[in-house]
Amino acid sequence: MSDKMMRFACLTKKGTAEVRERPLPEIGDFDVLLEMKACNICTTDYQQWLGLREHQGYPMAGGHEAAGIVARTGAKVRDFKPGDLVATGYAGCGFCDACRRGEVDQCAEMKQDSEDGYKWGHFGFSNLCVKKINGLYKIKSGIRPSEAAFLEPLATVIHGAKKLRLQPFETVAVIGAGTMGLINAQVARAFGAKALVSEMMEKKLKTAEAMGFETVDCGKEDPVKAVMDMTEGKGADAVIVAVGSTLANQQALEMLKEKDGRILLFAAGYPATEMDVDSNQIHYRRTEIIGTFGADNADFIQAAKALSTGMADVSMLVEKKTFTLDEIQEAYREASKPGMYRVSVLLDQ
Ligand SMILES: [Zn+2]
Ligand SMILES: [Zn+2]
Structure with missing residues (x-):
């Protein structure tokens, strides 16, 4: 000392x-x-x-x-x-x-x-x-x-995006436009995907729109129906749950495309949230439910670049x-x- x-x-x-x-x-x-x-x-x-x-x-x-x-x-x-x-x-x-x-x-x-x-x-x-x-x-x-x-929150989002295997031109629905939701939406965009953001708080909807994302006001309209409409009835290729909410977990299952959809559970919930899953649905629809938490060194290096270049704002x-x-x-x-x-x-x- x-x-x-x-x-x-x-x-x-x-x-x-x-x-x-x-x-x-x-x-x-x-x-x-x-x-x-x-x-x-x-x-x-x-x-x-x-x-x-x-x-x-x-x-x-x-x-x-x-x-x-x-x-x-x-x-x-x-x-x-x-x-x-x-x-x-x-x-x-x-x-x-x-x-x-x-x-x-x-x-x-x-x-x-x-x-x-x-x-x-x-x-x-x-x-x-x-x-x-x-x-x-x-x-x-x-x-x-x-x-x-x-740096750290961005690195954890990059880690999640890799686990979710986001592809160019995919549509990803992000539930929650809090700090982590909007970082997730930005990273999804950097991976080449189109992000739709569902949120009910006016302040956060405005921020999402200012960042250039299409939004759904889930306080006023059913986000599942909205995402279906925005994807010509197909559903999202992937959903990122960025809010600790049982309701959001359920919405994620419902707004996903019929086959091979992926859900990333990004947020923790206190008290813990639940997800009511019919395992036959997961089986037949070949749904993937992916957890993520933390980041590795490669994620941190990328996050530092994203901040330094302004690619993450x-x-x-x-x-x-x-x-x-x-x-x-x-x-x-x-x-x-x-x-x-x-x-x-x-x-x-
Ligand atoms: Zn943190
Ligand atoms: Zn060690």
Whole structure:
């Protein structure tokens, strides 16, 4: 431990986020010291604040959607230099079978608490942070840190799109125009598919339309019928469920094309959602129900490119009202309101 301190936010109990200090860890050979710029509050974070995901434990130093500037580099770091803008991905041990396959999200080290007992140990909401370089990805300088911080959610969407095997000119229905729904729609478009977005909240419908997607207002019309109409009665080639809802799961089954349709279950639901499936239907219609969660190293590399080139445009997915580290409690309160896109905590102010 160095004698320098870092300030960071953690969740200490339901409804309580607080700023604490701890000694800044030593910068190891393959570490860098980051001056943190922005960290966005993910659903995982604010649902624990709401008390919906308390199995994750306390105190939790979350914040896995973060970006910062390299301030110092460890003795053996070659590929990062002071001044680089980086976003956080997953850092594994680098040596286990999962890490060597690039499937770093399956590394046992990913789930470790920090040595001083903080769950997750991301410390994304901090002014200074020491990170291993194998979990960092460079983002083109000049990109807004709150947008660079979309690296991890974007990587998980790219992972899902690969599992779904999206093909050019396919029609994919995306249920839910929240942050993850609209990133899914953008990635589907990048894969060459046409995305139809179903959503009931006016704000989110407008955002989807501003991004150029055809939308269905599922509060006003039956999304199954709408998708059937938009696909000349054929149904969608694939459906991405980007909202944790039993109703959405059922709609996905119904708006799918007759044969060989694929459903990607992207969202978690707390409490867990259900899907009422007739296995004969799955059998005869040859339906695929695909789960996805996390991302591998290749996904992170692609996500970094997508953000750096502007091919993924997440600017509309950051709420205009931002917060400082000292306003962390307010930030969580804001992020927990229904209908919010990512609430960004700016860490250099
Ligand atoms: Zn996240
Ligand atoms: Zn590993």
